[in-house]
Amino acid sequence: MLMCKDLAGIASDYIDGELSTGQNLSVKFHLMMCGDCRTFIGNLRMSTKLMQAHSGSVPNEEFIREIDRRVHEALEQKKSRTTDSD
Numbered sequence: 910m911l912m913c914k915d916l917a918g919i920a921s922d923y924i925d926g927e928l929s930t931g932q933n934l935s936v937k938f939h940l941m942m943c944g945d946c947r948t949f950i951g952n953l954r955m956s957t958k959l960m961q962a963h964s965g966s967v968p969n970e971e972f973i974r975e976i977d978r979r980v981h982e983a984l985e986q987k988k989s990r991t992t993d994s995d
């Protein structure tokens with residue numbers, strides 16, 4: 910019998926669909942009886958979806974440009990700091 914603390918440990922695997930069929934059934938059975946874990950899984954699933962949606966909606970190019978900008982900024986700061994000390 911799956912306990913709440915067991916479920917918490919495998920919840921993200923359950924959401925990702927990485928559990929074995931037996932484990933998957935145990936989770937589903939537990940969720941049928943346990944409102945707390947339904948809420949817990951619901952929240953976790955929501956935040957997982959949000960993260961996935963977010964990372965999916967940001968184009969790689971933009972991400973690379975952002976890194977480029979930060980590296981550039983860091984270099985500029987380094988440069989100005991070097992000129993100060995020189």
Ligand SMILES: [Zn+2]
Nearest residue numbers: 913943945946
């Ligand atoms: Zn529970």
